[in-house]
Amino acid sequence: MSRILVVEDEEAISRMIAVNLEYSGYTPVVFGDGKEAADSLMIDHDYDLALLDVMLPGMDGFKLFEVVKSRGIPAIFLTAKDDIASKVTGLKEGAEDYIVKPFEVLELMVRIEKVLERTGAFNDVINICGLEIDLNAMTVKRNGEEIHLKAMEFKLLEVLVRNKNKAISREKLLSMVWGDDYFGETRTVDVHVGQLRKKLGLEDDIKTIHRFGYRLEVKK
Template identity: 50%
Template sequence: MDKKILIVEDDPNISNIIKMNLTLVHYQAVQVYDGLAALEALEREKFDLVILDVMIPKLDGFTLMETIRPRKVPVIFLTAKTAVFDKVHGLKLGADDYMVKPFDGIELLARIETVLRRYGKEETEMRIDDIRVYPDKRFVTLQGEPVELTPKEFDLLLVLLVNKNIALSREQFLDKVWGIDYYGDTRTVDVHIKSLRKKLKLQDRIKTVFKIGYRLEV
């Protein structure tokens, strides 16, 4: 059964982005936009994890954490606050992790998976057509058969999946996959995209966006 995650975030755009990423890896996502609504959802349903913004209306995240802790539900704090005190305070209240906005979708999924694994939950699976991607094992199958990808090809595939239907520039791919310290030519992105298309039969899915880069069309 898919794991159920409660998103407590008062910014609808951020909440929707989180939900899109969670849905991609087959989590169930429930969205609420203030602390009291979160409290009602926790009373009404059972969740495997809570993504909790600190600065939310009606009941702030730190106060809400006091009511979540006895339920033994893992919590990842998500907030724009960067002060060390806030991080320490959140972790002392019992949070399992702490992310500062703006955040990267792949990093958020990785942290969720790490926390759930700590609680004995199952690994996530990402799907597109006949392709199955297992981020933790860094393993890919096509029609049930393993496909050998290089480390960079695998990371590039994850970036495409997390940002499905969004056009990313070659520079963005370099930043997310090769890192900000990479000084090579952007043509390396083209080479890796060509290889992914061939190995996973994604010629019709990975679209070239003129003068920009690439988009995984789902």
């Protein structure tokens, strides 16, 4: 389970990020002050990723990033500063990504996954709803027995699992699984969800959100 440092002084935003990280299976550690976060890294720096605001009390995000980088922790900047100079500074210094507020939580989670994949900290095997899902091997097992899924069925399952307990629209699922260049109808999503429910016994777990989309409901 990946451990993620979150340094954000706006409490509502940091709480929202932490809740969504927890729902997605990550362990967030939150600070609202840059200096406090930097001091803590002298004792505990066992993180797979850092999410850093730029405008922070105590120590700004760019200075904090120097400490984070010295500990070998990859970072994504989250900031309201959308000027080109700030983006260039963050990326030039070695940040993995730069996301401007306001942002969609779903976009943030996808970008986090991509960074963890690149840095080798991504959790390749997920156990959920009685299933063992191996993201590298693209296999799904229940009670040790493999269940065959087509490529798009597996990709759809991965998106639902990585965004468990979140409602995702049909349009967003279509884009995330089939790509922005796909010109099919959202009915494609409905068909594949039906196949996942039947093959994996997830009839009670994949909830239909009326006139919107789907949510994989997982009880803690």
